[in-house]
Amino acid sequence: MMKADPRPTPEALESFRGQLRAGDTAGAFATIKTIKPERASMLMLQAGFSVIDYRGSNVRDFWAKVQADIVKACRERKDGYEMRED
16 A cells, blocks of 8 residues: 655645735634645645654644744745745
C-alpha cells in the first residue's frame, strides 16, 4: 500500500495563499485545521512559511506556530514568501 502524497494540489495551495492575501483568517484556519499535521506542514512550507517538527510531543507547538503565522499573514494580507521580503 502506497502512502498518500502529503503535498497539496496547486489549486489547494493557490486557494490557501489567496485566503491569506485576502485577510480571510477564518477561511485559512478552516483549511489548515481540516488536514493532518503532515499535510499542514507541507501546505505551510509551499506557501512560504518555515515550520517546526510536528512529530512527538511538539504537536501543540506546531499548531501554535501555524496559527500565529496565519494570523500575522492575514493581518498583513501576505503569504509566507511576501512576508520574507519585508
